[in-house]
Amino acid sequence: MPAAADRLAQLHRLPLFAPLDDAALAALARRAAPRAYAAGDILFHAGDACAGVHLLTAGAVRIFKLSAAGRELTLHIQAAPATVAEVPLVDGGPYPASVSAVGEVSALFLRREDFLAVCLEHPQVALAALRVFGQRLRGLVELLEAVTFGGVRQRLARLLLEQAQRSRQQGEPGDVLQVGSQQQLALELGTVREVVSRNLNRFQAEGLIRIHSRALEVLDPDGLRREAEAEL
Amino acid sequence: MPAAADRLAQLHRLPLFAPLDDAALAALARRAAPRAYAAGDILFHAGDACAGVHLLTAGAVRIFKLSAAGRELTLHIQAAPATVAEVPLVDGGPYPASVSAVGEVSALFLRREDFLAVCLEHPQVALAALRVFGQRLRGLVELLEAVTFGGVRQRLARLLLEQAQRSRQQGEPGDVLQVGSQQQLALELGTVREVVSRNLNRFQAEGLIRIHSRALEVLDPDGLRREAEAEL
DNA sequence: GAAGGCATGTGACCAAAGTCATAGCTCTCC
């Protein structure tokens, strides 16, 4: 398959560039540089200067903040097709958060000038970008709410429900989750392993889940949902 | 002074519409409806459906989330000239947070269709909106970091420093702050009054501030800064 | 199957934040 046509199709699936016609897409495709990352690779760190956007064409990335004490907080997990780190594009500042590859990741890299030029020429792209930013903002506000008003328990329940839904979207059963290690869960939630362990066991004691090695079985989704919503 | 010309000047000061020429501004001005709010008035609540943007021309507003338990968290304090709640504009969804007037507020209300039309006609406006969104995102990420990794103590120190800076920007001395009640501070920080009281007293005991009735004197800004930065 | 490496479960402990109750303070308004 010709690489150029392939790349064009990939671009077309990005929400940001969906409004573009083939000619404009082709122009973009010519300027985009392909990149590949292995699981765990860092695409960039918070504070790095930004030269352009990453256009995810396959795989997924984790957007997170690091604390000085070694804790982490996952802001978002973003699966292809999507763009990542659009913010520094428009204001020229550094990246606000770090991004790492969850699995194998293919991306196209588009330089800042090229992106801005497209925006000016095709206002629809700018509007699409605004929609993307809007989603990000909503997500962050929700997360902030959960962190401020809720406890780890609540956020953990929520995380499990999300993962269940995600795996259901991919045609999997949806009640047996392949979560990573508890350490990973802890980093996502911005807490530590022990707390995750205790809360998982508590969920199990209450009959909401069953813990297997490396996997979780959701026994009572409604119960989990009750935990997740509790007096927010 | 003719109301129309006045309104035009106000629009011109908004970051969002700075790139527009006079003709375009005049067209906007004709479509914008003036509104006024008294201190404490609610402009809208989180979850309300959105019909357009508020363009702040005078005063300041507080953007916040409410918890079911009656706690609050201030996401941002936005002073004129600025726009408020741009997010629902682009995705048509409900407002993500509530907004109330801090003091007397004058605003212009612009309907969604009118805003979108301007964006399409003047891509620079869309880019300006992207810059505004970018700032919001950066602010939220920072806040999230502070809430997750830091304590109330840290956030309080930060809040005081911010207020000191703000009052300095307005030509005031800058080391005597007219903070509201401790209750207000608590709501801004997403905590409760007692915790604020204790932390303020602790700061005083450490010689960082002096507490007067209704006002605070900053004695040791660097000490406060050290508290604010501590091992984030 | 022994050894070492992870991942996990748990108890003891500590610190921070939230809750409750109460007492004192400061202002304003008659």
Add this chain to the structure above:
DNA sequence: GGAGAGCTATGACTTTGGTCACATGCCTTC
């Protein structure tokens, strides 16, 4: 100046989360 409202200080207590330490279990690799 006194009454009352609202704001503030503070002690006692609970809950939650984080730290430390250590035991256990599982899996891989010689």
